[in-house]
Amino acid sequence: MNPNLVTYYSQRAAEYEKIYQKPERQKDLQQLSHWLQQCFSGTDLLEIACGTGYWTERIAQTASSILATDINESVINIARSKDYHHTEIAFKVADLYSLDAAMGKNHLLAGFLWSHIPIQELGRFLDQVLSLLPVGGTAVFIDNHFVQGSNLPITHTDEHGNTYQTRYLEDGSAHLILKNFPTESFLHTICQSKVSTMEFYPLEYYWGLKCVK
Numbered sequence: 001m002n003p004n005l006v007t008y009y010s011q012r013a014a015e016y017e018k019i020y021q022k023p024e025r026q027k028d029l030q031q032l033s034h035w036l037q038q039c040f041s042g043t044d045l046l047e048i049a050c051g052t053g054y055w056t057e058r059i060a061q062t063a064s065s066i067l068a069t070d071i072n073e074s075v076i077n078i079a080r081s082k083d084y085h086h087t088e089i090a091f092k093v094a095d096l097y098s099l100d101a102a103m104g105k106n107h108l109l110a111g112f113l114w115s116h117i118p119i120q121e122l123g124r125f126l127d128q129v130l131s132l133l134p135v136g137g138t139a140v141f142i143d144n145h146f147v148q149g150s151n152l153p154i155t156h157t158d159e160h161g162n163t164y165q166t167r168y169l170e171d172g173s174a175h176l177i178l179k180n181f182p183t184e185s186f187l188h189t190i191c192q193s194k195v196s197t198m199e200f201y202p203l204e205y206y207w208g209l210k211c212v213k
């Protein structure tokens with residue numbers, strides 16, 4: 001994982017959830033929440049890269065328990081401060097590549113992480129994520145579709161096909177961030193040899209992918 005990306009999300013922690021206030025995305029966000037709540041209803045799950053707990057809060061409404069992890073302590077501290085009602089919840093600061101199957105979960109969510117993985121590292125990323133699950137376990141990924149006018153423009157594309165955006169934080173600092181917008185057929189191509197079934201959930205601004213190992 002690019003260390004710049006980790007630092008960027010650490011510095012962005014306090015302002016991160018503004019991204020979920022965009023008016024044009026509210027209907028999709030509700031639908032995505034509903035889909036995730038169905039995917040994880042009654043389950044004990046592992047959340048990778050939970051960030052400030054925006055999705056943790058939502059899936060906690062139907063999940064039995066959540067172990068929420070992220071590499072950045074600053075985002076976990078915000079996630080920890082939220083109220084998860086009756087759901088059993090634990091947090092852990094951890095690099096996803098240091099996690100192992102001993103976490104003992106059959107279900108997993110990785111939100112808005114896929115888009116930050118360089119294309120040339122997706123195979124390793126997927127192998128690592130799937131290694132955390134038993135056969136028959138489910139991995140759910142959610143992320144952005146590129147919508148002109150709603151997403152920041154792509155500033156350049158590298159030799160592997162990775163796309164980049166220049167992002168600004170409220171302190172005025174500029175960050176060049178790798179952000180890919182995979183199509184359904186690209187996701188299918190990457191995942192098909194590694195999972196037994198795949199369900200794609202398309203929205204206008206977002207997509208979801210549920211894979212069974």
Ligand SMILES: C[S@@+](CC[C@H](N)C(=O)[O-])C[C@H]1O[C@@H](n2cnc3c(N)ncnc32)[C@H](O)[C@@H]1O
Binds near residue numbers: 050055072075097
């Ligand atoms: C786009 S944010 C998504 C946060 C949250 N899942 C959401 O959708 O609101 C990406 C998150 O990935 C985390 N992250 C980046 N690299 C990571 C790694 N190697 N292991 C675990 N978390 C990582 C960052 O700290 C950041 O919180």
